Amino acid sequence: MTTAESATRTVSSQKPVEDPASRPVDAGVDLDWLASKIDYRRFQECIHCGLCTASCPTYVETGNENDSPRGRIYLMRSVVDGRLGVSDDVRRHLDLCLDCRACETACPSGVRYGQLIEPFKVALQQSAPPGKRSWLQTLILRYLFPYGERVKIALAPARLMQRVGLLDALDTVGLTRLLPPTLRRMQAMLPKLSSGGAKLPEVLPPIGPKRARVALFLGCVADAMYPQTTAATARVLQRNGCEVVVPRGQACCGAIHYHSGIEEPAFDLARANLRAFDLDSVDAIIVNAAGCGAMLKDYGHLLPQSDHDLARRFASKVKDVSEFLVQLGPIAPAHSVSYRKVTYHDACHLVHAQRVRSQPRQLLEMIPGLELIPLEETEICCGAAGTYNLTEPEMSERLGRRKMEHILATGAEAVVTGNVGCILQIARKAKEYGTTITVEHPIDLLDRAYEGR
Missing domain, CATH: 1.10.1060.10 (Alpha-helical ferredoxin)
Known part of the structure; x- marks a missing residue:
């Protein structure tokens, strides 16, 4: 024993x-x-x-x-x-x-x-002994991922290599296997990187009668990897009568630092967000990444006593985008999307930490012609868990395979989930399995259903 x-x-x-x-x-x-x-x-x-x-x-x-x-x-x-x-x-x-x-x-x-x-x-x-985490993991988790602009700069070479087909060629001949394990796993999770488009303006007007004024939280990795989802979130909010404010002084939510064991830098990022958002001028702070939302809602519990009052006020304003839209009363989209059957995976920090379960499904069920297929073990983690797939790759792989088997059993054309980490993890497993199933955020589908694309 x-x-x-x-x-x-x-x-x-x-x-x-x-x-x-x-x-x-x-x-x-x-x-x-x-x-x-x-x-x-x-x-x-x-x-x-x-x-x-x-x-x-x-x-x-x-x-x-x-x-x-x-x-x-x-x-x-x-x-x-x-x-x-x-x-x-x-x-x-x-x-x-x-x-x-x-x-x-x-x-x-x-x-x-x-x-x-x-x-x-x-x-x-x-208290971890020396060598518990590689210098590369430390560099990535502490000095790269929590800073969105740094991530965008770091992704520029990969974006260019994708555009000219070099990254796929290197993968095909096996040269990517020469990368250090951490970089190899990151490369395998890279989505098709978009150009990112123009930076969102600081204020976006509502479409139709104004129903609310909200602030949009951008995050770090989520916005750098999927800027199109950030833009789609803003458009969907506008379609639902929201004036959308994008505060310029906002920072990473602090979760990556906090879960990497460095508390004070995480608190510094949290305080930057407390300063950046004018709480009196907005009805809600909107988040489209489950992990960020859970961290932001925990500010009142995590931050030191001196920050508690402001942190609790801040946390009370934080809403996942699906949570807020259902509360507001979503406007039904008029168009169908290219999928007929989709399944929904519950991101852990949305369903368990934030208790947001039915709202994303309600939004998906509004899309004309879309059938939502139940997913077995939908609430079991896919193995992403923030940076877990980098720090604990073996268990992450086991859970990723388990999740993928259940997804494939649904026969759905796409799996939809409300967190960037889940999207990256499941998309990587889908690629490994050689399936054509795609992975998207529910807001991406809703945006296309509004726009008719």
Whole structure:
């Protein structure tokens, strides 16, 4: 029996150790920092019923109790109680968590698992031994992805190589296999890059009577990879009578930094967003990427006490685009699209973190002639999970294959999902499977249905 398994069997009957000096085990993480971030009652909310296990992607794949939400709560509580150190074994079980928060949806006790695993992952990254993450991954996750303009510049050579057919040629002859593993995975996920078009103006007028004034959050990777979806989001909002403001001082939501274990830079980005958006002048802050929306809605919980009041006001304004449109009362599109049958994959941070489930389906069902096919295990993670497909490629691959098998079984022409990471992950698997199925954001379909394209 491993140390982790032993702790899993005993932790539920233990009491927290109050005196740090009495802790029998060197935790390997900063327990005082964790105590400032985690309310110990969050651990005690778990009643160990196990109803979360069937919804956990890693437990479904491995069958290991330590890879379930219940098991990970046992491990984290053991570390905080001072009865277990963060060994390689313990670190592995916690690192493997996708933070998809499907367990929160399944939990009958309302355990806020995200408020446990997220600070714990920060602590794990802060205490990670040298070499835990390659210099290339560190460079990409800390200094490239969170900065949209840098991503656009970095994508320029790839865009040119795609245009002249060189990237496909290099892939065909196998030369892309010479790339470092991280770059090879990134290259495999590259979508067909558009030119990006003109930068959105700072204010876009409503089409028809004005019904609302909203601010559009651009993000970083999402806008750099899919600027056409950003533009489509603005057009759809305009079609629904919204005046759309695009604040110039906005930044990345901070999720990439935060989940990479560097808290202060994440908070700096969050504060830049708090300054950039004039909350009194808009009815909502609109987001079209599930991961960004979940992070923005968590500002009130994550940011330090000095920022709480403004952060909570900000978070209360944040709406996923599908959530906002259904709340507003969407105008029905008049045109059909090229698909007849599509299926919908629930992005984890939309369905579980934001509890936005029916709204994207309602928008899709408005499109004339479009049939929505149910997807088995729609709420199980596809393996993207932000940057998880770069940092945990093996488990990501297993979940990607699982998702693709279910998608193909629907017979749909396209799979639709509300998060850029899911789109990149599923599109890569579709390419590997050699299928013609396409992957799109629901707003892209709705935009074409309005425009008649």
